[in-house]
Amino acid sequence: MNGGGYALVLTVFLACAVEAVEALTIVLAAGTSRGWRSTMQGLGAALVTLAVVVAVLGPAIRYVPLTGLRLVVGALLLIFGLQWLRKAVLRGSGYKALHDEDAAYREELAAATSAPTGGRGMVADWYAFTLSFKGVFLEGLEVVFIVITFGANQHDVPLAALGAAIAVLAVALVGIGVRAPLARVPENTMKFVVGVMLTAFGLFWSGEGAGVEWPHTDAALLALVPIVAAAALAATFLLKQARATALRTAEVGS
Secondary structure (H helix, E strand, C coil), X not given: CCHHHHHHHHHHHHHHHHHHHHHHHHHHHHHHHHCHXXXXXXXXXXXXXXXXXHHHHHHHHHHCCHHHHHHHXXXXXXXXXXXXXXXXXXXXXXXXXXXXXXXXXXXXXXXXXXXXXXXXXXXXXXXXXXXXXXXXHHHHHHHHHHHHHHHHHCCCHHHHHHHHHHHHHHHHHHHHHHCCCCCCCCHHHHHHHHHHXXXXXXXXXXXXXXXXXXXCHHHHHHHHHHHHHHHHHHHHHHHHHHHHHHHHHHHHHC
């Protein structure tokens, strides 16, 4: 596996690990507060639905022209990457609260506990089923999108799928072991790193799709990633300084 392959696996792994942690939080809240039978039924139904989506989208992606695919996917990754970076920069500078997986778990747990009971058909607790299904399906869709887009653009969907599988398996095993949200996972740092990677790949692929000839082809990513990271870190530093100045001015004025 070359350098591009390692970058592909790492990017997919980190992005999918973030989605898996969020799905795990929802499943644990549903299972702990409402019972595991209906929760696991919802999880299973979501996985089956995702398998159908993969079976349909996977083969179809081969018929899309590579140039157009890179332009569209690159633009989408650029949008997603910049959104993640924006949140990471705001959190790092203090303008936005850090994401707290424990707090998210408590909110989901409280909502699930207070929800009405009742079942439908073979499902004893419909709320637990739908909560688990929606959480796993929506986060899973993002995992599928990441795997298909990154894999198709790098001509190696199996390698992208390997990175996603390792991430999901690792998060699931740890979650099963501790039966608690993974609060110690540095999710905010991971989101910053993933935002940098998505933005860099988005710039690279959308540029290729638009006809840009990058110097040294794929090796250009080795320059794009640190440039994007440096820009994000600089923005974080400047915003943090601006916030500190504003707070000091407010204290003096009061």
